[in-house]
Amino acid sequence: MAVPPALETPESDGDATSGGPEDLQRQSWTRRTFGAVIENPHFRNLFIGNIFQFGSMQMQLVVRSWLVFHITGSFAALGTVALANAIPGLLLSPVGGLIADRAPKKTIIQSAQIYNMANAAVLAALAAGWLGVELAFWHLFLSSFLQGGVNSIMMPSRQSMISDLVPRDRLMNVIGINSSGQTFMQLVGPGIAGFLIAALSPAAVFGVMAALYFFAVTFTMRLPTKPLYAFAQSDAGRAAKQARSGGRRSNGFKDLKDGMRYVATDPTIRMLIMVNFLIVVVAMPYTMLLAGFVKDILHKGAFEQGILQSVQGLGAVGGSIFIASSASKGRGKMMIGWGALLGVGIVAFSISTSFWITLPIMIFIGAAQAGRMAIGQVLVQSYSEEEYRGRVQSVWFMQFSLVQFGTFLVSILAEFAGPQVAIGGLAALLVLAMGLIALFVPAMRRLD
Template structure:
């Protein structure tokens, strides 16, 4: 009898939880085949985008010899972002996101192929500045429509407990391509020609389309605030009481962002960080030359080192626990501000190298954690439109750059960049002490 009781007790005993290894935590979402296909498609797309930044900038300056032309090209991508991102959010909430992503990737492949033909001089054609400008503007429109679907798609295929890990891994892919793709593009230009870069980009986009084709057409999960993830079929795209017109959807999305305190706060804080802090990236070439007295090679080294820091920040987010993410977001914002402040007052190239690693970690942590919070706390039927507002940050950066550039012209780059960074650091510290909404977010 005693033996039977012991046996029963042993059978009913609950085994202690087994702690996962570091590798198991960081690769958690990669065990899902749908996420793997999404991840590899994103790697190819990120790689193409980073290669394009190099080859397009090189060609613009090679053709025109004008820094103003480079600035104009930047605006060609930025302006469509402000106007078409909200439209992309409406489309993401009304149409299958998989289809939207595939159409965008297919267009980018065709766009790269056309530029390759022009750059190679086929059929007696010659690449001109207006070709690059028109291409940048149209691609800005397409990517602005596609981005909300691509980013909000993660929460359709990954359960909530793996969302932080999934977005962190996605950030590592983006960072890895920031480290490798520009160098590869520069090597191809130097050894072969710009046309080879465009052909490579077109091929990468085509392969990305095939990875996207393997993704599910409809959401597998939908997040209900306070309830976690439920099967996607339980919250289909119908039955939300959605207004019948696209314009009504657009207005409803902006109203949702404006009225939801959590979403409004996260987006507002993120916009503040972007406008105040990120213009330093556009002013970096001038800063390196005027303050550090170095050239293009040293600038490339600084950007690569920043990428290493960003990789560390992304891996930290991928392995972080799904608690206290609001505080971590504020910490990353403060880290970014402190890093830029230190960089602005550094006149030593060698001292600037470790500072750039801190900046990279803060920037990537801010970006990844912000996306986690937005996707976790936004309602499923509004998520695409919320992400579209979030991605308007890429257009706002250009306007922030304009303001900081004017300040740098009159006050000098160190005071302009450092002053804005000091403001950011002070606001992040204030929010950490007094910002109850942000501090309460998990």
């Protein structure tokens, strides 16, 4: 059975992250679930900074889509902007992982946040007409492309830095809490953006986004530059790394290739990545096709679509908090279970033709999706060797780009067979696949 790599940790400083698993079980539910945010100042700063960043990103999804359709009136233009954001993710995510393993993660995160702040400020000025140039489609396309590249470089550092700030036995807790913050902003961010567009203007949305990124930078500035918990800090870690390199100086291309080889050859990491990609490509395209499904199958409009997305967010918050408060055992079985539950939920979604029946189904789907993402993050960070963690995270985050391509394939299938067959059929295959993994991949079941 695979065992997570050894980890050197500093001596306890008395915060909630210093206790072992037995200590955590004796704590109250509140402290066990939220103790890392309350008592660990380093994780708290990262968490609050992420909240501001997630909020800005959710607002951007609304205002950019609204402006693209307002300017062009074309659904194809919406898809083009989405692909413009996704393609750099596939191309540059491995580079972001390499940078995360070689440079201070704090610097990488801050640099990306400062760029995003400037990007939002420029779009605010264009939308307000302050630059003497009318906001055009190509401005939004270019912004989406560049931001996709910047974020794909930053995301491996942002996520893998969690392992630098808390001990290994608290990863399940803090990743669940971090995920709950993200899903909470999925609830409130789009609503704030929609209100600002209606009450003021798109320029106001971009202005608020720039302010949120500014606050994110202020909290990121307080993070430590060096890892507090890392195998790489120990003498054994340095000796192992030096032995693997043969005493030679680091080479960027070779390090990138070594990272990809590690993902491809480490049996546990390879298994986790493959199972996660299977779930993402098969299950997640339904989110991109939701608008058409609501209109053609449920015979409802944009308001009802927003309600469905909001209750899905409520379920996601619940799923994330469940992971944050769960014991750190049987996590491989949990990932299989969450994947199967997600498939069951999407099958039920595809069958339903009633808005009121679909409503509780979306809560179920949101919880399963958040649980799947959080437990997958816990496992991949727990079983990654420290020196490769950033590169592993870069491959993991390719899922967000793969969703765009999976959506394209599912949309083609939906044209010929209808959205219910396309979405529900693939979700049924996901349930079958999770069952086969549970039966015939014992290594996955044994992960703790």
